[in-house]
Amino acid sequence: MHKPTTLVINWHLTEVCNYRCQYCYATWNESSHHRELIHNPEKTIALMSELHQFFKPSSHKNILGKKMEWNAVRINFAGGEPLLYTEKIPSIINHAKELGFEVSMITNGSQLSEDLLGRLAPQLSWLGISIDSINPVTNNNIGRIDRRGRLLNYETLAQHLIDARKSNPNLRIKLNTVVNQLNYHEDLSTFIKHLAPNKWKVLRMLPVVNHNLTVSDEQFKTFVTRHHEFHDILSVEDNHDMHESYLMIDPYGRFFQNKPQLEGQGYNYSQPILEVGAAAAFAKMTFDIERFIARYVVTKSDD
Numbered sequence: 552m553h554k555p556t557t558l559v560i561n562w563h564l565t566e567v568c569n570y571r572c573q574y575c576y577a578t579w580n581e582s583s584h585h586r587e588l589i590h591n592p593e594k595t596i597a598l599m600s601e602l603h604q605f606f607k608p609s610s611h612k613n614i615l616g617k618k619m620e621w622n623a624v625r626i627n628f629a630g631g632e633p634l635l636y637t638e639k640i641p642s643i644i645n646h647a648k649e650l651g652f653e654v655s656m657i658t659n660g661s662q663l664s665e666d667l668l669g670r671l672a673p674q675l676s677w678l679g680i681s682i683d684s685i686n687p688v689t690n691n692n693i694g695r696i697d698r699r700g701r702l703l704n705y706e707t708l709a710q711h712l713i714d715a716r717k718s719n720p721n722l723r724i725k726l727n728t729v730v731n732q733l734n735y736h737e738d739l740s741t742f743i744k745h746l747a748p749n750k751w752k753v754l755r756m757l758p759v760v761n762h763n764l765t766v767s768d769e770q771f772k773t774f775v776t777r778h779h780e781f782h783d784i785l786s787v788e789d790n791h792d793m794h795e796s797y798l799m800i801d802p803y804g805r806f807f808q809n810k811p812q813l814e815g816q817g818y819n820y821s822q823p824i825l826e827v828g829a830a831a832a833f834a835k836m837t838f839d840i841e842r843f844i845a846r847y848v849v850t851k852s853d854d
Contacts, residue, residue, distance in 0.1 A: 556844065558606055558621040562800045564589045565631040570659055571694040573763050574731060574756050577631050579801045587802035589639060596646050598804050598825055603650045605829035612830045618840050625653035625676065634662035644674045657681060657727065660703050663711045672715040672722055679725040684734045685742050692733050709746055723749040731756040731764040735774045743781055752786045796842030806836045
């Protein structure tokens, strides 16, 4: 039995995003629900309640309890871009906290404002920002630009994160970087020092939706080696590390995992959780506990 850790559930609330990254994996097959659950407050709360009952440490229904221990459950809200629903997110986070979840969020940073961070930061344990490049040309080519041609202002982002940390001194900042053909040659060292995140997750582009912009083993290694000075906060994930090692839920309320490479692109889905219950839905999914534990084991820079 492994030592207790934090169980992390990633709920991708929406496929909607103001960016159009070429390699984005946040594209799901539509389910019988037809509408993302975020548009139905009752179903949103119901799903979170079902997840908490099934994944809480004291649950005897969860088959993971036979192979690992956890002393807390964190729900991580992602997208698409969840902060496009600024009128919904604060109440969703509040309900999650009331249920007993720790709460974190991944955002592209474009919708962050002083007012919004003032409301969200005190409720979050982690705030993740997706940053693939600080070069405007690279970001434009990737698709990290909105329809009005606006790019993320990194100085404004840096100030927002300073304010967020003042609002919640316990808030930890994480950066996510997807290494691909357009950015593998870049050096982000100065920027990383400037933002001073608690964790920097570097992921190799995962060819779930398409194979455009994939990088070779050597190119990925080159990027990682270039940033070795950040080894204390660096978490590196190659394609095989990501396979079946995340607890993921799509916008329609289904568990999902990326298909094995031999099967091709796309995802495997469970039945809708609210229709069959979390236990029945999860029982049909494959999940690599060892890879999961390797990601969330307690370190100086992680949970």
